[in-house]
Amino acid sequence: MNITTRRHTRRHLLLAAAALAGLTGLAACSDDNKSEPATTEAPASSEAPASTEAPAGKVLKVALLTPGLTNDGSFNQVALEGIQKLKDEGLVEFEVREKLADPAASEPVIREYATKGYDLIIGHGIELSEPILKVAAEFPEVHFAASGGPDLEAKLLANVDGWTYDFAQQGYLNGWVAGKIAGVTKVGAVGGPELPFILAAHKGFALGLKETNPAATIVETFTGSFDDVQKAVEATKGQVAQGAQIVWTSGDGIGNGVAAAAKEAKIFTLGVTGDAGGVAKEVNIASVELDMYPTYKAYVDDINAGTFGKKFFVSGLANAGLILTPINPVDPAVPADIQAQVEQLVADLVSGAKVLPNFYA
Amino acid sequence: MMHSIAVGAGVVLLASTVAACDNESTAPRAVDLADVAAGWTEAFTVTGTKTEPTYIEHVTITRDNNVFTVAGGAMVHMEPSIESVRLDDDGTIEHVVCPAAMDCTTSRPLTGFLATASVLSAARSGRLTGTVIPQSFGNRTVVCVPAEQIGVAEPVLDPCLDIETGAVLAQRHRRSGMYDGPTFDPWSVTVSASSAIN
Numbered sequence: 234m235n236i237t238t239r240r241h242t243r244r245h246l247l248l249a250a251a252a253l254a255g256l257t258g259l260a261a262c263s264d265d266n267k268s269e270p271a272t273t274e275a276p277a278s279s280e281a282p283a284s285t286e287a288p289a290g291k292v293l294k295v296a297l298l299t300p301g302l303t304n305d306g307s308f309n310q311v312a313l314e315g316i317q318k319l320k321d322e323g324l325v326e327f328e329v330r331e332k333l334a335d336p337a338a339s340e341p342v343i344r345e346y347a348t349k350g351y352d353l354i355i356g357h358g359i360e361l362s363e364p365i366l367k368v369a370a371e372f373p374e375v376h377f378a379a380s381g382g383p384d385l386e387a388k389l390l391a392n393v394d395g396w397t398y399d400f401a402q403q404g405y406l407n408g409w410v411a412g413k414i415a416g417v418t419k420v421g422a423v424g425g426p427e428l429p430f431i432l433a434a435h436k437g438f439a440l441g442l443k444e445t446n447p448a449a450t451i452v453e454t455f456t457g458s459f460d461d462v463q464k465a466v467e468a469t470k471g472q473v474a475q476g477a478q479i480v481w482t483s484g485d486g487i488g489n490g491v492a493a494a495a496k497e498a499k500i501f502t503l504g505v506t507g508d509a510g511g512v513a514k515e516v517n518i519a520s521v522e523l524d525m526y527p528t529y530k531a532y533v534d535d536i537n538a539g540t541f542g543k544k545f546f547v548s549g550l551a552n553a554g555l556i557l558t559p560i561n562p563v564d565p566a567v568p569a570d571i572q573a574q575v576e577q578l579v580a581d582l583v584s585g586a587k588v589l590p591n592f593y594a
Numbered sequence: 595m596m597h598s599i600a601v602g603a604g605v606v607l608l609a610s611t612v613a614a615c616d617n618e619s620t621a622p623r624a625v626d627l628a629d630v631a632a633g634w635t636e637a638f639t640v641t642g643t644k645t646e647p648t649y650i651e652h653v654t655i656t657r658d659n660n661v662f663t664v665a666g667g668a669m670v671h672m673e674p675s676i677e678s679v680r681l682d683d684d685g686t687i688e689h690v691v692c693p694a695a696m697d698c699t700t701s702r703p704l705t706g707f708l709a710t711a712s713v714l715s716a717a718r719s720g721r722l723t724g725t726v727i728p729q730s731f732g733n734r735t736v737v738c739v740p741a742e743q744i745g746v747a748e749p750v751l752d753p754c755l756d757i758e759t760g761a762v763l764a765q766r767h768r769r770s771g772m773y774d775g776p777t778f779d780p781w782s783v784t785v786s787a788s789s790a791i792n
Contacts, residue, residue, distance in 0.1 A: 301643065334643070425667060427693070457693040458693065458706060459666055462751050464702075486775045489750050510774055
């Protein structure tokens with residue numbers, strides 16, 4: 234299993250005091266019900282269900298269930314990386330089961346792990362949420378973790394924690410970084426459909442840019458399409474014609490078009506994910522990605538402390554659940570200490586010196 | 595990384611419409627694009643996922659005779675973006691459902707998951723020509739159509755259509771030759787040669 238290196242900043246998650254309206258959840262749908270153990274770090278066991286309070290120092294047995302493949306370099310892989318880091322630290326041993334988007338397939342798998350003495354069963358993706366909650370009610374002494382949208386918090390049980398993340402904060406951090414780039418006075422922002430979570434990310438981008446470069450202006454275009462790359466090409470070209478010196482995209486499948494047009498115009502981008510046919514490494518400065526380690530570490534710490542259950546975690550910038558990818562040094566105008574500046578931003582968010590608004594309001 | 599898959603890697607599963615292999619080679623033969631398009635079903639429903647770095651979205655594309663629809667762009671618990679077009683007998687394409695913010699008044703070619711309409715438009719007006727070698731995509735076989743054939747002047751991606759139904763399952767990047775961009779997770783694809791639209 235090839236696991237890419239990611240930066241991890243150890244910070245305990247801040248427990249969300251309230252569900253934020255419009256927070257994103259995680260989902261998958263598929264009729265592919267094949268699921269084979271992808272990693273066999275822990276031997277199968279016929280032991281009784283694990284006790285609620287694991288003794289300090291115990292290596293917890295964890296089952297990680299994902300809707301897709303954990304070598305996808307994307308949503309599923311970040312889950313594997315998070316749990317792998319805990320294993321590297323000697324805190325857990327784990328087994329992974331993939332392609333469990335179909336609840337009919339996942340429910341018996343969840344039940345299997347619950348009866349085999351696993352300490353923690355993690356369902357990464359909203360399609361695993363309902364099966365997790367259903368089985369968890371039958372095994373009150375086993376710990377479960379579900380992911381979902383903001384409505385998940387109200388469904389949590391005494392032995393179930395929940396997780397979601399604040400998609401809009403991706404936009405904020407990209408805008409914040411864009412404003413730090415020397416000489417930038419006009420920034421392009423290319424979005425796909427005008428869906429609420431995308432609009433929230435664009436609001437975040439505008440605020441981030443305003444905070445670090447109040448004089449900069451934004452040229453904003455929504456193509457209306459999440460899959461028509463040529464529309465993103467045209468949008469980006471139009472923004473360049475209006476003077477945009479750097480272009481951010483809120484993503485989805487249109488990043489290829491933004492990257493291609495930016496390369497042609499000899500400008501740089503933020504937010505392009507993947508390699509965009511090899512163009513991203515030539516034009517894209519950075520993007521924002523998930524890091525599941527802080528959430529999983531909180532689960533383990535809470536189990537060991539006997540405080541696990543009915544907590545709802547929201548990954549964001551302050552708890553290092555959303556992180557900036559390593560800076561691609563293609564643009565000399567990006568400050569050399571930008572990562573340090575981002576760390577200071579995160580420190581201010583953690584301390585409360587800085588508070589981000591609810592971008593969905 | 596958007597599910598980049600080496601083009602042509604692995605065993606190519608030949609569909610019935612692909613020319614049979616001879617005894618000396620298992621390499622797929624080139625197929626005539628117009629012939630392939632003429633054999634497509636008049637209805638299909640394709641469902642699957644597309645994995646992004648921070649979420650997974652569920653995409654559904656359908657064809658019901660001359661109406662083509664795509665729904666997706668959002669996490670599964672959210673309202674998706676929906677775009678729908680109708681293809682006339684003369685190859686004219688017009689929007690039936692126009693998403694917010696999209697300029698649906700222009701005649702620019704459709705790419706992405708609705709490129710099936712553009713390819714059929716080219717076929718009906720006699721502009722779809724040439725041959726391509728079918729490629730494997732998961733357990734399906736696709737034909738990647740040079741986007742110039744659907745009117746794109748400087749294409750970034752070429753649409754790759756299911757050889758049996760014409761549904762767009764993937765896009766192939768011009769520069770890398772890899773599947774990229776608006777492309778289903780190959781293992782998640784379910785293709786039905788019937789429409790969900792009544």
